[in-house]
Amino acid sequence: EGGFKHGNTDGVGRFAWPDGAIYEGGFKHGQANGKGTYTFADGAVYEGIYTYAEAFRAHGKYAGMTKGGKAHGRGRMTKDGAVYTGEFRDGQADGNGKYISAAGDVYEGRFKGGKPDADGKTKMVGV
Template identity: 35%
Template sequence: MMVAIIIICAIFSMQPLKDEKGAKVALDQGKLNYTGDLVRRKFNGKGTLKFADGSVYTGTFKDGYFNGQGDFQAKDGWHYVGGFKKGKAQGKGVLTLETGAIYKGQFEDGVYQEK
């Protein structure tokens, strides 16, 4: 099972230009809505990103990617809570599929590592 979520930011369209805590940013004509910390015009620190389809990520960001601990709820019904690195599941986490199947343990580069 691959869980790979990469956030591509339209950096030049982001406002404000200064570093800010608790900023609110709409991207791609309002299809992406971010509330959280901005550093050098990128998502950095804690924040929440809401997608037009209803999917939501809440957690930490680094240079615009999901990075650190986070919680991603997909509109399709699957849910991942755990570590992220450069937008992909990395480290310990729990993936719950829409079918109810649960994968708990280590993820590497977005892929569950079976024992």
């Protein structure tokens, strides 16, 4: 819901994901930008200033905390049907998080440098 420009959300609006997560606030080029509130599916809320970064367009859609134009802190990134929700550091999944592949496979646990780092819970679809 909200404004559109060149086929992307632009201005103030609201975006809801199927798992119940919601972002309400400013958008630029389809990305969270400016003052906004992100409510995670687990009910946790982050209110703050979101910074649009061109780099996020190459990596997918991102909503969450940023530092120096990169995903940093708690957030959610979607790309090619896959979803990662959790902690980021310097633009990569780093810390506790949950990754759901486009096929529906799930990994929940620790990440380091964008990859699973330790024993976590894995659920493979069709296995």
